[in-house]
Amino acid sequence: MNNDIYPCVWMNGTGEEAAKLYSEVFKNTKVVKNTPMVKMLELDGQKLMLLDAGSPFKPNASLSFLVANKDEKETERLYKLLEKEGEVLMPLDKYHFSEKYAWVEDKFGVNWQLYTGEKGNTDQYFTPSLMFVNKNNGKAKEAIAFYTSVFPNSSVEGIMEQPEASDEPKGNVAHAQFQLNDFTMAIMENSAAHDFDFNEGVSITVMTNDQKETDYYWKLLTENGGEESKCSWLKDKYGVSWQIVPKRLVELMNQENQEKAQKVMQAMMQMNKIIIEDIEKANNS
Numbered sequence: 001m002n003n004d005i006y007p008c009v010w011m012n013g014t015g016e017e018a019a020k021l022y023s024e025v026f027k028n029t030k031v032v033k034n035t036p037m038v039k040m041l042e043l044d045g046q047k048l049m050l051l052d053a054g055s056p057f058k059p060n061a062s063l064s065f066l067v068a069n070k071d072e073k074e075t076e077r078l079y080k081l082l083e084k085e086g087e088v089l090m091p092l093d094k095y096h097f098s099e100k101y102a103w104v105e106d107k108f109g110v111n112w113q114l115y116t117g118e119k120g121n122t123d124q125y126f127t128p129s130l131m132f133v134n135k136n137n138g139k140a141k142e143a144i145a146f147y148t149s150v151f152p153n154s155s156v157e158g159i160m161e162q163p164e165a166s167d168e169p170k171g172n173v174a175h176a177q178f179q180l181n182d183f184t185m186a187i188m189e190n191s192a193a194h195d196f197d198f199n200e201g202v203s204i205t206v207m208t209n210d211q212k213e214t215d216y217y218w219k220l221l222t223e224n225g226g227e228e229s230k231c232s233w234l235k236d237k238y239g240v241s242w243q244i245v246p247k248r249l250v251e252l253m254n255q256e257n258q259e260k261a262q263k264v265m266q267a268m269m270q271m272n273k274i275i276i277e278d279i280e281k282a283n284n285s
Helices: 015-025 072-082 140-150 211-222 247-253 258-269 276-284
Strands: 005-011 029-034 038-043 046-052 063-069 087-095 098-105 111-116 126-132 155-161 173-180 183-189 202-208 233-235 241-246
Touching: 005 015, 015 029, 015 038, 015 046, 015 072, 063 072, 072 087, 072 098, 072 111, 126 140, 140 155, 140 173, 140 183, 140 211, 202 211, 202 247, 211 233, 211 241, 211 276, 241 247, 247 258, 247 276, 258 276
Parallel strands: 005 046, 063 111, 126 183, 202 241
Antiparallel strands: 005 202, 029 038, 038 046, 063 126, 087 098, 098 111, 155 173, 173 183, 233 241
């Protein structure tokens, strides 16, 4: 399992409550880091970060988490717990692709697809799933080719197109699964009009080993219509949010010397792409 890539969910003062709920709902889940701003969870060993950073962004259905298992009763259990005070987007039922499936938005706005069946060639507990709608509809296959060209050790596990009887355009992707540097993601698309698009509510964090690797991902993910943002954040040409974070930055921000850690934080806040040399200078000033 590649824990150098993991999703980050934007929370508005509810990180503590969400961490508690998820720890109770998902088996073998624990909180491995708990600060006022960051809650890092491990769901069966897989990282999920909750970022308590205020109200600017909210998660939506454009990026959901697919939890697959072979036990219908486990799907039912998860459904009952996650739909409380939330919203059911697809009710728990039998569908042509699963004996028992549901799509729910929990009370924090996080979207979960609960699927009974095989989870494919992955050891992850959950799979981040991109939903290409509105201007992105019809670009899912293009996006798969793009992402797998950017990340090393990538592959496409399979692409399932919409069935002939579907109202969707011919060739539209019903579901596809692919791996980015051994991290499994999924993608689907829908031609109906939707009131949401990708935003910073859920981003994908990529931990990098050095400046060369940081520069590499930053350049490829921002070019051809991507967009830089502050503090390691960017959007790619489809609007998907990424955080490109050097491991050295995290080390310095978590050091015991709080005065130095604060200097590192202040330096980071002035940057778009993280420059490790400048972070080191701030730490040593």
